[in-house]
Amino acid sequence: MSATPHRVVSEAEWIVARKKHLEREQELTRALEAVARERRELPWVAVEKNYVFDGPEGEQTLSDLFAGRSQLIVQHFMFGPGWKEGCPGCSFQSDNIGGAVVHLEHHDVSFVVVSRASVPEIEAFKKRMGWRFAWVSSGRSDFNYDYHVSFREDEIIKGKVYYNYELRDFQSEELPGVSAFYRDPSGAVFHTYSAYGGGADMLLGAYHYLDLTARGRNENGQPMGWVRHHDRYE
Incomplete structure (x- = not known):
């Protein structure tokens, strides 16, 4: 097995951790829905x-x-x-x-x-x-x-x-x-x-796709510092 900086566990242990994190994701979804409602209720x-x-x-x-x-x-x-x-x-x-x-x-x-x-x-x-x-x-x-x-x-x-x-x-x-x-x-x-x-x-x-990955946005404190025009990537 290749070296990895992350803890490696069994499938069963991973499911326990994933379900615990799922609770946090669901909390965030509800919070985002509440903020969206407030946004729609802003005055014009x-x-x-x-x-x-x-x-x-x-x-x-x-x-x-x-x-x-x-x-x-x-x-x-x-x-x-x-x-x-x-x-x-x-x-x-x-x-x-x-x-x-x-x-x-x-x-x-x-x-x-x-x-x-x-x-x-x-x-x-x-x-x-x-x-x-x-x-x-x-x-x-x-x-x-x-x-x-x-x-x-x-x-x-x-x-x-x-x-x-x-x-x-x-x-x-x-x-x-x-x-x-x-x-x-x-x-x-x-x-x-x-x-x-x-x-x-x-x-x-x-960004939302990157947030699903193990390394996330990986921007090292420089938001969009890695971004190029799509015809300028090597």
Whole structure:
């Protein structure tokens, strides 16, 4: 038998340990369900500003991004004007949406990625990565700034930016996040939820697969330090 750092036991002993851990997993499932209920019960904020986005087919409003559905999820993707490529971590998250989009769309939810990069920059990177989801530019609007994922020069100069609901030391002119919106039958749009940083890890299916393995995420204190664009792995 090869050397292993783990304790090796009989099948019967393993079942006892596994069932004990199963109780903890079930506790966590119930806690996650309770948090999800609380999330759905959060108050909403009416979106009164007229945001305009640019896409490959022209100008779109925030309401247009719903594509006839009542709910919208926006991935705030770190990709600023002039960047050669999008953020590897955001790309990792985008790789996880793939086949889920068609299911979301048939459950009254649209999914759109938003960045400040120009449409040509977005389209070139999107083609390189082989993605098919909707992706628009917010470069001509305040959208990224109002949802605290991009930062203006005066904030950067001060060295403090408002991110994840508190003032933090400046790290980058663009940061990641996810936001949800609702449009009622009258056409009014409401902001219902946003999460930033590690709060969006719940969307990373690959992480949940890694969490099933013996070595887990194995990130050595550097979240996503190992992640590359999927066409850059050796």
